[in-house]
Amino acid sequence: MKNKTLILLLTVVVTAVGSVSAQVREKKIVKDDTQTVIKHITKMGDESIVTKQIVLPKRIDKHDIRVGVGSLGLMTSLFLDDWGCYGDLDLAATSFNTSLKNADTYSTPRWFVGIYSLSYTYHHFRWLQYGATVSFGASTCKTRHTLTNEVLENNNLYMLSVMPTVRFVWYWREKVQLYSSVSLGVMTDMYEILPWGDVTLVGCSFGRKFFGFTEVGFGASGIFRIGMGYRFDAAGKNKK
Amino acid sequence: MKKYIFAAVIALLGFSSCRLSDGGIRDYNKVPRMIFNKVQYATCNYVPKQIDYVILAEVLMQSDNVLLGTLTAQYMETYGSITVEENKYLFHKSQYGESNSEICVQTDGKLLSEGGEWIIGRGEDKIVFEIARIKGKDGTPGRFEFSTGGDIPEDMTPNTEALRYDVEYELVKEASNYRIDKQMAFEGWVLYNSTDEYNYLKGKGQYKIEWHTVKPIVMKGEDLCSYGFDLLYTNLDDGTTHHVGAFLYNGEIFYERYFE
Incomplete structure (x- = not known):
């Protein structure tokens, strides 16, 4: 057996x-x-x-639109911060009559309300994207009458920039991407038009169709940025 | 996923805004304080000091100059002195003081309490710039009228046009020292025709401030005890006026604004 x-x-x-x-x-x-x-x-x-x-790859996106908000940076503060000029009009260099006229007014604190950007990019290659970015930043400040508190003057400051953008994706995964970008265009503070730019040193997007992003850079969009976006024009009908 | 992205963006909206500057202070007393400060030197510093010289001259004349040494030590600066000449009292400021000018009180040989009429001005041995005229008040001791309207050198502010003080004083002996307590009621007006030039910023303006005491200035020695001013500022360029009051009680200054 x-x-x-x-x-x-x-x-x-x-x-x-x-x-x-x-x-x-x-x-x-x-x-x-x-x-x-x-x-x-x-x-x-x-x-x-x-x-x-x-x-088939889950998603092939050729376009993306993103909106973001950025913090104040040194370059943006050049135009959005009055560096205390409107703080107190009773300067020693003005005449007594002028100083007395301003003595019945006071200025409110200047508040920075953020830099908001909208951008569109086309994904030419997986690693190369290009498009355009529009950024808008503002700070608010008012002059009020001391006795009645009515607003006498708006001392708001604005900054609008329009720039072509080139983005380089140096780490690509379907859900996470790392990139850097450069933008060069013009900016206006409602008084003059100047050449201006923006650099994203490191950016990270996370998500597929809808995604969020965080960036660190300098220029027109501020130092720290965060936002969300949408990728579209998917190829390959993946039902998942 | 979308929820987290959305929440992150909302959170950053809060972080991205920040306060760049504090702004100005809503100061209700700024206008009255500015107007009062313009005249305070004249009424609470400069003129009371000139009035002290008149009082010292009267006291010396009354005491036949017996108190010369004591009053010199008390009231003149280091290296300063008082010289007595016929119908003239010269108050020499410190040799090392900022100004080399001296104050001269020219009498008419009569005490103010006897109705004397004196002149006070600047000058080394005679009056070169007249500051004010002094007139004994009804022959009453301890009272006289002090009226400006003469020339004041340009380095002194304000450019007084007309100011009339009614002065009551008392010499108070404290141990070996003497203290001059005085009460001054006044009214008058000052015209400023200033062209202010500061570096790159030029501004000019004509304005007039009229003022009088609603409560007399009370001083004990050098200490300001109380006062009440009524001031009217007029901008001669555009006609703007401000009517304000300034009062000193218990060491604190209070301001009032009057709106018609």
Whole structure:
């Protein structure tokens, strides 16, 4: 009985080894921007069996629109901060009559309300995107009458910039991307037009179709930025 | 995922705004304080000091100059002195003081309490610039009238045009010292025709401030005890006026604005 079991076991092992050694398997992978094709080729003697597996990327987006808000930076504060000039009009350099006229007024604190940006980029390659960015920043301050508290003058400051943008994605995954960008265009503070720019040193976007982003940079959009965006023009009808 | 993104953006909206400057102070007393400060030197510093010289001259004349040494030590600065000449009292400021001018009180030989009429001015041995005329008040001791209207050198402010003080004084002896307590009621007006030039910013303006005491200035020695001023400022360029009051009670200044 024992001998019969042993012989049966040996037969199974030999058959398995034999069948494996008789097969030759090959795998070929071809990737491009639109899909990945995996070919499994199994050769058994003179015959070969080819199976093809096509793996489509979940999403191919050619466009994205994003909106963000940024914090104040040194460059933006040049135009949005009056550096205390409106703080107190009773300067020693004015005449007494002028000082007395201003004595019945006071200015409210100057508040920075943020820098808001809207941008569109086209994804030419996975690593290269380009488009345009519009940024708007403002700070508010009012002059009020001391006795009646009515607003006498609005001393708000504004900054609007329009810049072409180039973005370089140096780390790409479907849900997370790291990038840097450069923008160069013009800016107006409602009094003059100046050449202006923006640099994103490091940016991170997270999400697929709807995504959020955080950036660190300097220029027209502020130092720290955060926002959200939407990618569209997906190719490949992935039902997932 | 969208929820977190949205929440993050809302959070940053709060972080991105910040206060850049504190702004000005809503100071209700700024206008009255500015107007009062313009005249305070004349009424509470400069003129009372000139009045002190008149009182010292009267006291010396009354005491036949017996108190010369004591009053010199008390009231003149270091290295300063009082010189007595016929019908003239010269008050020499410190040799090392900022101004080399001296105050001269020219009498008519009569005490103010006897109805004397004196003149006070600047000059080394005679009056070169007249500051004020002094007239004994009804022959009453301790009272006289002090009227400006003469020339005041340009380095003194304000450019007083006409100011009339009614002065009551008392010389109080404290141990070996003497203290002059005085009460001064006045009224008058000052015209400013200033062209202010400061570096790159030029501004000029004509204005007039008229004022009088509603409560006399009371001083004990050098200490201001109380006063009440009524001031009317008129901007001669555009006609703007401000009517304000300034009162000193218990060491605190209170301001009032009067709107018609």
